[in-house]
Amino acid sequence: MSLQRSPTSHRAALLAPWLLALAACSPSEPEAPATPEADAIETPAPPETPTVAELAIRLVDAMGGRAALEGVDTITLRGDGTRTRMGQIAATGAEDGLGELKAVTETIDLKNGRAAFDYDVVNGDFMQHRTEVLTSFEGKPVGWNTGPNRPAVATSPNGIFSWGTQNSPEWLLRRNAVTVALAAAATAQPVPAEPRPFDGRASLYGTARLPSGEELGLFFDAATGLLNGFTALDTETMLGDVEAQYAFGDYGTESGIALPHSVTITKQERAYSSIDYTSIAVNDPAAARVFALPEAAAAQAREVVAAPGPWAPLAWNRVAPNVYHAVGYSHHSMVVEFPTFVAVVEAPYSEAQSATLARLVAREIGKPIRYVVPTHPHYDHTGGVRTLAASGATVVVARGHEAELRELLGAPHTSPPDELARRRAAGEAVGGLEVFDGMRVIEENSQRLELYEVATIPHVRPMTLAYVPSAHVLFQSDLFFGAPGADATALHAAIRERNLSVETIVGGHGGVLPFSALATAAAGAARPPR
Numbered sequence: 001m002s003l004q005r006s007p008t009s010h011r012a013a014l015l016a017p018w019l020l021a022l023a024a025c026s027p028s029e030p031e032a033p034a035t036p037e038a039d040a041i042e043t044p045a046p047p048e049t050p051t052v053a054e055l056a057i058r059l060v061d062a063m064g065g066r067a068a069l070e071g072v073d074t075i076t077l078r079g080d081g082t083r084t085r086m087g088q089i090a091a092t093g094a095e096d097g098l099g100e101l102k103a104v105t106e107t108i109d110l111k112n113g114r115a116a117f118d119y120d121v122v123n124g125d126f127m128q129h130r131t132e133v134l135t136s137f138e139g140k141p142v143g144w145n146t147g148p149n150r151p152a153v154a155t156s157p158n159g160i161f162s163w164g165t166q167n168s169p170e171w172l173l174r175r176n177a178v179t180v181a182l183a184a185a186a187t188a189q190p191v192p193a194e195p196r197p198f199d200g201r202a203s204l205y206g207t208a209r210l211p212s213g214e215e216l217g218l219f220f221d222a223a224t225g226l227l228n229g230f231t232a233l234d235t236e237t238m239l240g241d242v243e244a245q246y247a248f249g250d251y252g253t254e255s256g257i258a259l260p261h262s263v264t265i266t267k268q269e270r271a272y273s274s275i276d277y278t279s280i281a282v283n284d285p286a287a288a289r290v291f292a293l294p295e296a297a298a299a300q301a302r303e304v305v306a307a308p309g310p311w312a313p314l315a316w317n318r319v320a321p322n323v324y325h326a327v328g329y330s331h332h333s334m335v336v337e338f339p340t341f342v343a344v345v346e347a348p349y350s351e352a353q354s355a356t357l358a359r360l361v362a363r364e365i366g367k368p369i370r371y372v373v374p375t376h377p378h379y380d381h382t383g384g385v386r387t388l389a390a391s392g393a394t395v396v397v398a399r400g401h402e403a404e405l406r407e408l409l410g411a412p413h414t415s416p417p418d419e420l421a422r423r424r425a426a427g428e429a430v431g432g433l434e435v436f437d438g439m440r441v442i443e444e445n446s447q448r449l450e451l452y453e454v455a456t457i458p459h460v461r462p463m464t465l466a467y468v469p470s471a472h473v474l475f476q477s478d479l480f481f482g483a484p485g486a487d488a489t490a491l492h493a494a495i496r497e498r499n500l501s502v503e504t505i506v507g508g509h510g511g512v513l514p515f516s517a518l519a520t521a522a523a524g525a526a527r528p529p530r
Contacts, residue, residue, distance in 0.1 A: 049192045052206025055220045056184035062225030063181055064257040072178050072257065073111040074287040079104055081275030085267065086123060086163055087238055087379025091461040092400045099123040099163060104275060106165070107290050108172045110179065112136070115172040116290045117164035132162040134169045135291040137301040144297050145329075153329040154293065154300035158237075158418075159312040159352030161383055165265065165273040167237050174210060175246060177259055180230055184208040184218055193220065198228050199247040199264075214415060226251055226258065233415060234267060237351070238379050240411025242267045255282040309359070310352035316360055317512075320471030322447060324364070325506055326357050331380060333357060334475040334506050336468055338444040341370035344393070345449075345466040345475045346508050347384035351418060354384025358391050369393045371442055372431070373451060375464045375477045375508065377404035385409070389431040390420040398453035399437045400462035409433055446470065452498060457490040465491075467500050474500065474515075477508025484521040492522035 050058075060066050083099040090097075104119040116133040131146045134157055143160035146152040160168050166175075173179065186208075193204035198219035206218050217231035229247040236242055244267045248260035259282075264274040281287070293301055304311045315327040322337040331348035335357075342361055347354045361369055372388040373396045375381060382405070389395055389409060397405040409432075413421040423430050442449040450467045457463045459478050466475040474495065479487040495502055495518075502515045 049195075050204070050222075051190045052184075052188040052193050052208075052218070053190040055193055055204060055206060055225075056181075056188035056208065056218070058225040059181050059220060059227060060185045062258060063177070064253070066182075066185065068256050069178050069182055071283075073109065073283050075108045075110070075176065075178065075259070076281040076284050076287045077104075077106045077108075077275075077277045078279045079261075079275050079277035081165060081273060082271075083121065083163055083165065083273045084271045085239070085273070086121075087377070087382075088123060088126075089377070089404075089460065090458075093403065097124055101164065101273070101275065104164070105290075106169075106172055106275075107287050108176055109287065109291060110173070110176075112291075113141075113173060114291045115169040117162050117166075117169045117172075118290065119164055121163045123163075130163065131290075132160050132164065132169050133290060134160065134173075135293060137293055137298075138305050140305050142293070142301050142304045144293055144301075146294075147330070150330055152294040152297045153313050154297040154304055155312040155350070156304050156307070156310040156352045158310050159350045161237075161349050161380060165263070165275050167379075171234075174212060174214070175232070177227065177248060178257075179210065180208075180216060180218070180227065183210045183216070188218070199245070201228050203228050212415075224251075227260075235413050235415040235417075236267070237383060237418075238408060239267065240408075240413050241415070243269070244272070250276070252280070254280055257282055307356075310350075310355040312350060312352040312356050314353060314356045314360060316364055319504065319506055319512055320468070320473055323468050323471045323473050323506075325512060326360060327511075328353050330509065332506075332508055334466065334473075335361060335365075336447070336449050336466075337365055337367065338370075338442075338447045340367060340444065342367050343371040343373065343442055343449055344369055344388060345373045346375055346381060346477060347372050347388045348381045348477075348508065349383045351384060351387045354387035355419070357384070358388065371396050373397075373464060373466060374401070374405060375466070375475070376460045376462075377401045377408070378460065378478075381477055381508065382408060386413075386418055386420040390418075390423050391431070392429060393431040394434050395431060396434045396436065396440060396442070396451065398451075398462050398464050399435050400453060400455065402433075402435045406433055450500075452494070454494045456494060457487055459487045465494065467502070469501070472501050472503035473506055474502045474504070475506045475508070480505060480507065480513070480518055480521065481510045482513060482517060482521070484524045488518060489522045492518050 081101040086096050086099045100122040102120040107116040114135050118131045120129050133144050141157050143155045143157045188208045193206045196205040203219035204222050208216050219228045221228050227248055231245050234242050234244040247264040250261040251258045252261050261277045265272040300313050313329050317325040319325050324335040326333040334345040336343045372393040438453050440451040448469050452465045453462045455462045479491045505513045
């Protein structure tokens with residue numbers, strides 16, 4: 001049974017007793033002169049502010065009662081929204097463009113600790129249908145992802161990357177109205193609530209704790225008993241620890257439970273995402289379908305369960321002597337071997353992918369990763385940088401993106417800590433940040449890796465290109481996939497301007513292509529239409 005948006009008259013509207021008392025003892029007429037009879041009348045005492053524990057009980061009652069909330073196994077929410085923090089800047093220091101979220105389905109399985117996103121994302125000319133799922137396999141948590149022209153793949157949970165209303169579906173389990181209300185009823189203290197405005201609305205403030213131990217700031221609407229919203233410390237994969245605000249609105253009732261139909265998320269006092277739900281279903285039997293792991297990903301799920309650490313699918317391909325292509329299911333890296341160390345160009349997508357790459361390098365080469373080189377700071381291309389820095393690799397970045405990478409590496413991560421945060425807390429040595437201007441050469445004996453900061457490519461300014469002269473191999477991300485385009489033309493021009501003798505193009509997406517394919521694409525784009 002699905003919930004359609006309900007008007008205000010159908011909302012839970014429990015007027016707080018302290019407000020009634022306040023209205024009863026507040027004079028509506030000018031005060032009359034005192035008389036002996038008036039002096040004999042006892043003046044009512046001002047009402048006491050309710051305690052946070054009392055407000056939490058009223059909240060649960062206003063949403064339908066404890067038994068009803070504890071009986072919620074699944075919630076399926078459908079609607080449309082926006083995602084502001086997508087990490088797709090076009091130039092250093094620029095703001096993200098607005099991402100539109102369409103045909104969104106968010107599925108929360110409270111009973112089994114599972115959650116899923118399914119949605120279309122539109123950002124400028126970019127449009128993609130995506131599915132990201134946190135589920136389980138053989139009793140252990142796994143994630144699976146799929147997208148256009150991509151197979152369903154299984155990863156460890158920290159291998160999930162999302163452009164939905166959060167960067168992982170796991171957030172849905174800890175930041176939904178039912179979980180928050182039950183946590184409030186269980187942990188709110190019998191201390192007076194504090195009047196505080198929230199999202200432009202008068203509210204009564206108190207705190208509670210989730211089962212995870214996270215403290216939430218709760219903002220109650222005294223008139224309805226419902227939550228106007230809450231605040232929390234979110235540990236974002238890319239942003240680290242950030243103060244977050246979740247504003248609820250437009251409550252409606254389904255199966256006897258009042259739930260917000262609009263949620264607006266703000267992080268670091270900046271818009272993050274928002275969504276308006278057109279329907280909500282509670283305990284829909286069909287909800288479990290999205291959590292069934294596709295058969296095509298079952299073998300990978302077994303790898304997740306058996307792996308000694310975070311795991312994501314990653315193939316190891318030789319491109320040339322001492323040059324390798326580490327191929328993920330959508331994002332790839334180039335590994336360059338030196339006599340005593342290794343340099344990795346691009347650490348994309350996730351913690352899980354970089355952790356898997358580190359194990360592959362140890363197995364296939366057996367030398368330490370000394371450098372990791374991000375080509376640009378887009379979130380899907382830097383999601384694994386912190387993991388390689390944790391292993392001791394120095395992050396080498398072009399000056400134009402120093403600020404973004406410095407913020408990424410320096411951000412605290414506490415809930416939960418990632419590998420870099422854990423090693424820093426333990427006082428272990430980790431990699432730092434090295435910044436270059438224009439060009440940087442990494443070399444040992446006859447092996448050489450040249451890094452070029454290029455400010456003329458439309459996709460992002462600047463972009464780092466990585467070139468291995470001994471193999472005539474150049475690595476690029478997001479610029480050339482085999483077809484003509486403005487980025488491909490600019491890439492070709494940048495190579496020619498620097499007189500690089502390139503024979504092979506290795507992609508951060510896609511595969512390995514001959515330079516002649518890029519030259520043909522650039523010539524085709526330059527040729528005027530007939």
